[in-house]
Amino acid sequence: MIYKKIKDNIFYAGMNDKDRLIFDELIPLDKGTSYNSYIVLGSEKTAVIDTMYPKFTNEYIKSFDENGIKKVDYIIANHGEQDHSGSIPALLEKFPQAIVVTNAVCAGNLKEMLFIPPEKIKIIKNDEELSLGDKTLQFKISPGVHWPDTMFTYLKEDNIICTCDFLGAHFIFNDVFAVPSAELERSAKKYFAEIMMPFSFVCRKYVKQLKDLNVSMVLPSHGPIYNKPDYILNLYEDWAGEKGKNIVLLPYVSMYHSTKEMIDYLAKKLEDKGIPSIKYDMVDGNLGDLAIALVDGTTIVLGTSMVLAGPHPAAFNTVYLASVLKPKAKVASFIGSYGWGGNLFGKMTEMLAPLKLDIIEPILVKGKAKQEDYKKLDRMADEIYEKHRALELI
Numbered sequence: 001m002i003y004k005k006i007k008d009n010i011f012y013a014g015m016n017d018k019d020r021l022i023f024d025e026l027i028p029l030d031k032g033t034s035y036n037s038y039i040v041l042g043s044e045k046t047a048v049i050d051t052m053y054p055k056f057t058n059e060y061i062k063s064f065d066e067n068g069i070k071k072v073d074y075i076i077a078n079h080g081e082q083d084h085s086g087s088i089p090a091l092l093e094k095f096p097q098a099i100v101v102t103n104a105v106c107a108g109n110l111k112e113m114l115f116i117p118p119e120k121i122k123i124i125k126n127d128e129e130l131s132l133g134d135k136t137l138q139f140k141i142s143p144g145v146h147w148p149d150t151m152f153t154y155l156k157e158d159n160i161i162c163t164c165d166f167l168g169a170h171f172i173f174n175d176v177f178a179v180p181s182a183e184l185e186r187s188a189k190k191y192f193a194e195i196m197m198p199f200s201f202v203c204r205k206y207v208k209q210l211k212d213l214n215v216s217m218v219l220p221s222h223g224p225i226y227n228k229p230d231y232i233l234n235l236y237e238d239w240a241g242e243k244g245k246n247i248v249l250l251p252y253v254s255m256y257h258s259t260k261e262m263i264d265y266l267a268k269k270l271e272d273k274g275i276p277s278i279k280y281d282m283v284d285g286n287l288g289d290l291a292i293a294l295v296d297g298t299t300i301v302l303g304t305s306m307v308l309a310g311p312h313p314a315a316f317n318t319v320y321l322a323s324v325l326k327p328k329a330k331v332a333s334f335i336g337s338y339g340w341g342g343n344l345f346g347k348m349t350e351m352l353a354p355l356k357l358d359i360i361e362p363i364l365v366k367g368k369a370k371q372e373d374y375k376k377l378d379r380m381a382d383e384i385y386e387k388h389r390a391l392e393l394i
Contacts, residue, residue, distance in 0.1 A: 049078065
Protein backbone atom coordinates (compact mmCIF):
# COMPACT_ATOMS: atom_id res chain seq x y z
CA MET A 1 0.00 0.00 0.00
CA ILE A 2 1.28 3.47 -0.92
CA TYR A 3 0.09 6.41 1.17
CA LYS A 4 1.53 9.74 0.12
CA LYS A 5 0.75 13.42 0.50
CA ILE A 6 -0.09 15.06 -2.82
CA LYS A 7 -0.85 18.55 -1.54
CA ASP A 8 -2.02 20.05 1.76
CA ASN A 9 -4.61 17.63 3.18
CA ILE A 10 -4.89 15.66 -0.08
CA PHE A 11 -3.44 12.15 -0.05
CA TYR A 12 -2.87 9.27 -2.44
CA ALA A 13 -3.90 5.87 -1.02
CA GLY A 14 -3.28 3.24 -3.68
CA MET A 15 -1.81 -0.10 -4.55
CA ASN A 16 0.50 -1.55 -7.19
CA ASP A 17 -0.71 -4.93 -8.46
CA LYS A 18 2.51 -6.32 -9.95
CA ASP A 19 1.14 -9.84 -10.37
CA ARG A 20 -1.83 -9.04 -12.55
CA LEU A 21 -1.15 -10.32 -16.07
CA ILE A 22 -4.43 -9.53 -17.80
CA PHE A 23 -7.19 -6.95 -17.29
CA ASP A 24 -10.89 -7.62 -17.89
CA GLU A 25 -9.80 -11.11 -19.04
CA LEU A 26 -8.84 -9.40 -22.30
CA ILE A 27 -5.99 -6.90 -22.00
CA PRO A 28 -2.43 -8.26 -21.51
CA LEU A 29 -0.56 -6.11 -18.99
CA ASP A 30 3.16 -5.41 -19.43
CA LYS A 31 3.97 -5.14 -15.71
CA GLY A 32 0.68 -5.18 -13.82
CA THR A 33 -1.42 -2.17 -12.92
CA SER A 34 -2.21 0.23 -10.09
CA TYR A 35 -5.44 1.15 -8.31
CA ASN A 36 -5.72 4.72 -7.06
CA SER A 37 -7.83 6.13 -4.25
CA TYR A 38 -7.63 9.68 -2.90
CA ILE A 39 -8.40 11.10 0.54
CA VAL A 40 -9.32 14.75 1.02
CA LEU A 41 -9.28 16.17 4.56
CA GLY A 42 -11.42 19.27 4.71
CA SER A 43 -11.67 21.50 7.79
CA GLU A 44 -15.13 20.05 8.51
CA LYS A 45 -15.58 16.87 6.48
CA THR A 46 -13.44 14.08 5.01
CA ALA A 47 -14.01 12.57 1.58
CA VAL A 48 -12.59 9.49 -0.12
CA ILE A 49 -12.55 9.69 -3.92
CA ASP A 50 -12.77 6.19 -5.46
CA THR A 51 -11.83 3.14 -3.43
CA MET A 52 -9.96 -0.10 -4.13
CA TYR A 53 -10.04 -3.31 -6.15
CA PRO A 54 -11.65 -6.00 -3.91
CA LYS A 55 -8.52 -8.18 -3.85
CA PHE A 56 -6.82 -5.51 -1.72
CA THR A 57 -9.78 -4.40 0.39
CA ASN A 58 -8.39 -5.63 3.72
CA GLU A 59 -5.05 -3.89 3.25
CA TYR A 60 -6.83 -0.75 2.03
CA ILE A 61 -9.16 -0.60 5.04
CA LYS A 62 -6.25 -1.14 7.48
CA SER A 63 -4.41 1.80 5.95
CA PHE A 64 -7.01 4.23 7.32
CA ASP A 65 -6.04 3.31 10.90
CA GLU A 66 -2.35 3.20 10.04
CA ASN A 67 -2.49 6.75 8.69
CA GLY A 68 -4.72 8.25 11.37
CA ILE A 69 -7.93 8.65 9.33
CA LYS A 70 -10.54 8.57 12.11
CA LYS A 71 -13.63 9.45 10.10
CA VAL A 72 -14.96 9.47 6.56
CA ASP A 73 -18.06 11.50 5.77
CA TYR A 74 -18.31 11.02 2.00
CA ILE A 75 -17.26 8.27 -0.39
CA ILE A 76 -17.17 9.68 -3.92
CA ALA A 77 -17.86 7.06 -6.61
CA ASN A 78 -16.68 8.42 -9.95
CA HIS A 79 -17.55 5.14 -11.68
CA GLY A 80 -19.24 1.89 -10.67
CA GLU A 81 -16.79 -0.69 -11.95
CA GLN A 82 -15.36 -2.76 -9.11
CA ASP A 83 -11.70 -1.89 -9.64
CA HIS A 84 -12.74 1.55 -8.30
CA SER A 85 -15.87 0.87 -6.26
CA GLY A 86 -15.20 -2.62 -4.96
CA SER A 87 -14.20 -1.58 -1.44
CA ILE A 88 -17.19 0.73 -0.86
CA PRO A 89 -19.13 -1.89 1.20
CA ALA A 90 -16.16 -2.47 3.52
CA LEU A 91 -15.55 1.27 3.86
CA LEU A 92 -19.21 1.83 4.78
CA GLU A 93 -18.91 -0.90 7.38
CA LYS A 94 -15.86 0.79 8.90
CA PHE A 95 -17.38 4.27 8.69
CA PRO A 96 -21.14 3.70 9.02
CA GLN A 97 -21.89 7.44 9.07
CA ALA A 98 -20.43 7.86 5.56
CA ILE A 99 -22.60 8.60 2.55
CA VAL A 100 -21.79 7.53 -1.01
CA VAL A 101 -21.92 10.49 -3.40
CA THR A 102 -22.38 9.83 -7.10
CA ASN A 103 -24.52 10.51 -10.16
CA ALA A 104 -27.85 8.82 -10.90
CA VAL A 105 -26.49 6.32 -13.45
CA CYS A 106 -23.64 5.22 -11.19
CA ALA A 107 -26.02 4.99 -8.23
CA GLY A 108 -28.06 2.44 -10.14
CA ASN A 109 -24.93 0.41 -10.86
CA LEU A 110 -23.80 0.48 -7.24
CA LYS A 111 -27.19 -0.78 -6.08
CA GLU A 112 -27.14 -3.63 -8.60
CA MET A 113 -23.47 -4.62 -8.41
CA LEU A 114 -22.55 -3.99 -4.77
CA PHE A 115 -25.98 -3.94 -3.07
CA ILE A 116 -25.41 -0.45 -1.65
CA PRO A 117 -28.67 0.55 0.10
CA PRO A 118 -30.43 3.54 -1.57
CA GLU A 119 -30.51 5.43 1.74
CA LYS A 120 -26.69 5.41 1.82
CA ILE A 121 -26.41 7.17 -1.56
CA LYS A 122 -26.58 10.89 -2.28
CA ILE A 123 -27.26 11.56 -5.98
CA ILE A 124 -25.73 14.71 -7.46
CA LYS A 125 -26.15 16.56 -10.75
CA ASN A 126 -23.61 18.02 -13.12
CA ASP A 127 -21.57 20.88 -11.60
CA GLU A 128 -23.20 20.37 -8.19
CA GLU A 129 -20.87 21.15 -5.29
CA LEU A 130 -20.19 19.56 -1.93
CA SER A 131 -18.43 21.47 0.85
CA LEU A 132 -15.84 19.87 3.11
CA GLY A 133 -15.33 23.18 4.91
CA ASP A 134 -12.24 24.79 3.43
CA LYS A 135 -12.36 22.52 0.38
CA THR A 136 -15.10 22.25 -2.23
CA LEU A 137 -15.77 19.26 -4.46
CA GLN A 138 -17.48 19.97 -7.78
CA PHE A 139 -18.81 17.05 -9.80
CA LYS A 140 -18.56 17.00 -13.58
CA ILE A 141 -20.64 14.21 -15.07
CA SER A 142 -18.59 12.81 -17.95
CA PRO A 143 -20.35 9.87 -19.63
CA GLY A 144 -18.45 7.93 -22.25
CA VAL A 145 -14.98 7.77 -20.71
CA HIS A 146 -15.50 4.92 -20.60
CA TRP A 147 -18.89 3.95 -19.05
CA PRO A 148 -22.15 5.92 -19.12
CA ASP A 149 -21.83 6.37 -15.33
CA THR A 150 -18.44 8.11 -15.24
CA MET A 151 -17.88 11.50 -13.63
CA PHE A 152 -14.92 13.63 -12.59
CA THR A 153 -14.43 15.21 -9.16
CA TYR A 154 -12.87 18.68 -9.23
CA LEU A 155 -11.20 20.12 -6.13
CA LYS A 156 -11.94 23.78 -6.73
CA GLU A 157 -9.59 25.53 -4.31
CA ASP A 158 -6.67 23.30 -5.30
CA ASN A 159 -7.47 23.22 -9.05
CA ILE A 160 -7.03 19.43 -9.06
CA ILE A 161 -9.26 16.99 -10.91
CA CYS A 162 -9.83 13.27 -10.30
CA THR A 163 -10.67 11.74 -13.67
CA CYS A 164 -11.23 8.07 -12.80
CA ASP A 165 -10.37 5.94 -15.89
CA PHE A 166 -9.88 8.93 -18.19
CA LEU A 167 -6.15 9.66 -18.76
CA GLY A 168 -5.15 6.50 -16.93
CA ALA A 169 -2.48 3.87 -17.57
CA HIS A 170 -1.89 0.30 -16.49
CA PHE A 171 1.42 1.26 -14.92
CA ILE A 172 3.15 0.62 -11.60
CA PHE A 173 5.38 3.10 -9.79
CA ASN A 174 7.11 4.07 -6.56
CA ASP A 175 6.82 7.84 -6.92
CA VAL A 176 3.14 8.68 -7.52
CA PHE A 177 4.02 11.63 -9.76
CA ALA A 178 4.48 10.88 -13.45
CA VAL A 179 7.97 10.92 -14.89
CA PRO A 180 7.69 11.17 -18.69
CA SER A 181 9.25 8.15 -20.39
CA ALA A 182 8.79 5.89 -23.39
CA GLU A 183 7.51 3.16 -21.06
CA LEU A 184 4.84 5.39 -19.50
CA GLU A 185 3.77 6.71 -22.90
CA ARG A 186 3.41 3.16 -24.24
CA SER A 187 1.32 2.12 -21.23
CA ALA A 188 -0.91 5.19 -21.49
CA LYS A 189 -1.30 4.73 -25.24
CA LYS A 190 -2.21 1.07 -24.89
CA TYR A 191 -4.72 1.99 -22.18
CA PHE A 192 -6.21 4.66 -24.46
CA ALA A 193 -6.40 2.23 -27.39
CA GLU A 194 -8.18 -0.52 -25.51
CA ILE A 195 -10.49 1.56 -23.32
CA MET A 196 -10.90 5.10 -24.68
CA MET A 197 -10.41 4.87 -28.46
CA PRO A 198 -14.03 3.83 -29.13
CA PHE A 199 -15.01 7.17 -27.55
CA SER A 200 -12.37 9.39 -29.17
CA PHE A 201 -14.89 12.11 -30.01
CA VAL A 202 -15.85 12.26 -26.30
CA CYS A 203 -12.18 12.28 -25.26
CA ARG A 204 -11.59 15.37 -27.39
CA LYS A 205 -14.40 17.14 -25.53
CA TYR A 206 -12.97 16.38 -22.09
CA VAL A 207 -9.37 17.16 -23.04
CA LYS A 208 -10.61 20.62 -24.01
CA GLN A 209 -12.59 20.90 -20.76
CA LEU A 210 -9.49 20.16 -18.67
CA LYS A 211 -7.32 22.51 -20.73
CA ASP A 212 -9.90 25.26 -20.32
CA LEU A 213 -9.86 24.70 -16.55
CA ASN A 214 -6.05 24.88 -16.67
CA VAL A 215 -5.91 22.23 -13.96
CA SER A 216 -2.75 22.00 -11.88
CA MET A 217 -2.91 18.21 -11.48
CA VAL A 218 -4.73 15.24 -12.99
CA LEU A 219 -5.41 12.35 -10.61
CA PRO A 220 -6.51 9.23 -12.58
CA SER A 221 -7.62 5.95 -11.05
CA HIS A 222 -4.89 3.88 -12.77
CA GLY A 223 -1.31 4.99 -13.28
CA PRO A 224 0.62 7.97 -11.95
CA ILE A 225 -0.56 11.47 -11.07
CA TYR A 226 0.18 14.14 -13.65
CA ASN A 227 1.47 17.25 -11.85
CA LYS A 228 2.30 18.61 -15.30
CA PRO A 229 -1.01 17.79 -17.00
CA ASP A 230 -0.09 19.07 -20.46
CA TYR A 231 2.04 15.93 -20.93
CA ILE A 232 -0.93 13.53 -20.91
CA LEU A 233 -3.45 16.03 -22.33
CA ASN A 234 -1.29 16.68 -25.39
CA LEU A 235 -0.83 12.96 -25.95
CA TYR A 236 -4.60 12.42 -25.77
CA GLU A 237 -5.17 15.33 -28.13
CA ASP A 238 -3.02 13.49 -30.68
CA TRP A 239 -4.35 9.97 -30.05
CA ALA A 240 -8.00 11.03 -30.06
CA GLY A 241 -7.60 13.23 -33.13
CA GLU A 242 -9.41 12.46 -36.35
CA LYS A 243 -6.37 12.20 -38.60
CA GLY A 244 -4.12 9.14 -38.68
CA LYS A 245 -0.47 8.93 -39.59
CA ASN A 246 1.35 7.74 -42.71
CA ILE A 247 1.31 4.15 -41.44
CA VAL A 248 -0.13 0.90 -42.84
CA LEU A 249 -1.03 -1.84 -40.37
CA LEU A 250 -0.50 -5.39 -41.68
CA PRO A 251 -2.02 -7.97 -39.31
CA TYR A 252 -1.71 -11.50 -40.69
CA VAL A 253 -2.10 -15.22 -40.05
CA SER A 254 -0.40 -17.58 -42.46
CA MET A 255 -0.69 -21.36 -42.21
CA TYR A 256 1.80 -22.30 -44.95
CA HIS A 257 3.60 -18.95 -45.32
CA SER A 258 1.89 -18.00 -48.61
CA THR A 259 -0.02 -15.11 -47.04
CA LYS A 260 3.02 -13.97 -45.03
CA GLU A 261 5.14 -13.87 -48.21
CA MET A 262 2.57 -11.51 -49.76
CA ILE A 263 2.46 -9.36 -46.62
CA ASP A 264 6.27 -9.13 -46.58
CA TYR A 265 6.30 -8.18 -50.26
CA LEU A 266 3.67 -5.47 -49.77
CA ALA A 267 5.54 -4.09 -46.74
CA LYS A 268 8.72 -3.75 -48.84
CA LYS A 269 6.85 -2.03 -51.68
CA LEU A 270 5.27 0.42 -49.23
CA GLU A 271 8.65 1.11 -47.62
CA ASP A 272 10.09 1.92 -51.06
CA LYS A 273 7.33 4.54 -51.41
CA GLY A 274 8.06 6.10 -48.03
CA ILE A 275 5.16 4.49 -46.17
CA PRO A 276 6.10 2.70 -42.93
CA SER A 277 4.17 -0.46 -42.08
CA ILE A 278 3.61 -2.42 -38.90
CA LYS A 279 3.34 -6.20 -39.30
CA TYR A 280 1.43 -8.04 -36.62
CA ASP A 281 1.24 -11.83 -36.20
CA MET A 282 -2.38 -12.45 -35.16
CA VAL A 283 -1.56 -15.83 -33.59
CA ASP A 284 1.62 -15.12 -31.61
CA GLY A 285 1.30 -11.35 -31.18
CA ASN A 286 0.31 -9.36 -28.11
CA LEU A 287 -3.20 -7.91 -28.39
CA GLY A 288 -1.99 -4.70 -26.76
CA ASP A 289 0.56 -4.14 -29.54
CA LEU A 290 -2.20 -4.42 -32.12
CA ALA A 291 -4.37 -1.96 -30.22
CA ILE A 292 -1.50 0.56 -30.03
CA ALA A 293 -0.92 0.26 -33.78
CA LEU A 294 -4.62 0.88 -34.44
CA VAL A 295 -4.32 4.31 -32.77
CA ASP A 296 -2.13 5.69 -35.59
CA GLY A 297 -2.67 3.52 -38.66
CA THR A 298 -4.48 5.09 -41.62
CA THR A 299 -4.65 1.89 -43.69
CA ILE A 300 -5.26 -1.70 -42.56
CA VAL A 301 -4.46 -4.60 -44.90
CA LEU A 302 -5.35 -7.88 -43.25
CA GLY A 303 -3.79 -11.12 -44.45
CA THR A 304 -5.39 -14.46 -43.69
CA SER A 305 -5.37 -18.11 -44.65
CA MET A 306 -8.56 -20.07 -45.36
CA VAL A 307 -9.81 -22.49 -42.70
CA LEU A 308 -12.82 -24.68 -43.52
CA ALA A 309 -14.09 -22.39 -46.29
CA GLY A 310 -13.69 -19.19 -44.26
CA PRO A 311 -11.12 -16.90 -42.64
CA HIS A 312 -8.82 -18.17 -39.90
CA PRO A 313 -10.48 -17.49 -36.49
CA ALA A 314 -7.60 -15.20 -35.50
CA ALA A 315 -8.50 -12.96 -38.44
CA PHE A 316 -12.10 -12.77 -37.24
CA ASN A 317 -10.87 -11.75 -33.78
CA THR A 318 -8.76 -8.96 -35.24
CA VAL A 319 -11.56 -7.65 -37.45
CA TYR A 320 -13.96 -7.73 -34.51
CA LEU A 321 -11.46 -5.85 -32.33
CA ALA A 322 -11.00 -3.18 -34.99
CA SER A 323 -14.75 -2.84 -35.43
CA VAL A 324 -15.37 -2.20 -31.72
CA LEU A 325 -12.29 -0.04 -31.02
CA LYS A 326 -13.28 2.32 -33.85
CA PRO A 327 -9.79 3.45 -34.93
CA LYS A 328 -9.22 6.49 -37.13
CA ALA A 329 -8.24 4.31 -40.12
CA LYS A 330 -9.68 5.44 -43.45
CA VAL A 331 -8.58 2.69 -45.88
CA ALA A 332 -8.65 -1.12 -45.72
CA SER A 333 -8.15 -4.25 -47.79
CA PHE A 334 -7.50 -7.99 -47.52
CA ILE A 335 -4.89 -10.43 -48.80
CA GLY A 336 -5.47 -14.15 -48.61
CA SER A 337 -4.53 -17.63 -49.72
CA TYR A 338 -6.73 -20.72 -50.00
CA GLY A 339 -6.44 -24.38 -50.90
CA TRP A 340 -9.82 -25.62 -52.09
CA GLY A 341 -12.36 -22.79 -51.88
CA GLY A 342 -14.80 -20.82 -49.78
CA ASN A 343 -15.64 -17.22 -48.88
CA LEU A 344 -12.53 -15.64 -47.41
CA PHE A 345 -13.35 -11.93 -47.24
CA GLY A 346 -17.14 -11.52 -47.28
CA LYS A 347 -17.95 -11.73 -43.57
CA MET A 348 -14.96 -9.65 -42.56
CA THR A 349 -15.93 -6.91 -44.98
CA GLU A 350 -19.42 -6.88 -43.44
CA MET A 351 -17.95 -6.60 -39.93
CA LEU A 352 -15.89 -3.56 -40.91
CA ALA A 353 -18.83 -1.83 -42.63
CA PRO A 354 -19.70 0.41 -39.63
CA LEU A 355 -16.22 2.00 -39.86
CA LYS A 356 -17.06 3.29 -43.37
CA LEU A 357 -13.61 2.47 -44.71
CA ASP A 358 -12.51 2.96 -48.28
CA ILE A 359 -12.00 -0.67 -49.36
CA ILE A 360 -9.27 -1.41 -51.92
CA GLU A 361 -9.99 -4.50 -54.04
CA PRO A 362 -8.74 -7.55 -52.10
CA ILE A 363 -6.21 -10.03 -53.46
CA LEU A 364 -7.11 -13.73 -53.26
CA VAL A 365 -4.58 -16.38 -54.27
CA LYS A 366 -4.81 -20.16 -54.60
CA GLY A 367 -1.71 -21.60 -52.96
CA LYS A 368 1.35 -19.43 -53.44
CA ALA A 369 1.35 -16.05 -55.17
CA LYS A 370 2.32 -16.06 -58.85
CA GLN A 371 3.81 -13.32 -61.00
CA GLU A 372 0.39 -11.85 -61.79
CA ASP A 373 -0.45 -11.78 -58.06
CA TYR A 374 2.69 -9.80 -57.27
CA LYS A 375 1.67 -7.31 -59.95
CA LYS A 376 -1.63 -6.93 -58.11
CA LEU A 377 0.31 -6.26 -54.90
CA ASP A 378 2.31 -3.61 -56.75
CA ARG A 379 -0.97 -1.97 -57.77
CA MET A 380 -2.26 -2.16 -54.20
CA ALA A 381 0.88 -0.39 -52.95
CA ASP A 382 0.39 2.27 -55.63
CA GLU A 383 -3.24 2.76 -54.62
CA ILE A 384 -2.38 3.05 -50.92
CA TYR A 385 0.26 5.63 -51.81
CA GLU A 386 -2.26 7.71 -53.76
CA LYS A 387 -4.82 7.54 -50.96
CA HIS A 388 -2.28 8.61 -48.34
CA ARG A 389 -1.17 11.43 -50.58
CA ALA A 390 -4.81 12.54 -51.03
CA LEU A 391 -5.14 12.55 -47.23
CA GLU A 392 -2.05 14.81 -47.07
CA LEU A 393 -0.05 12.23 -45.11
CA ILE A 394 2.82 12.18 -47.59
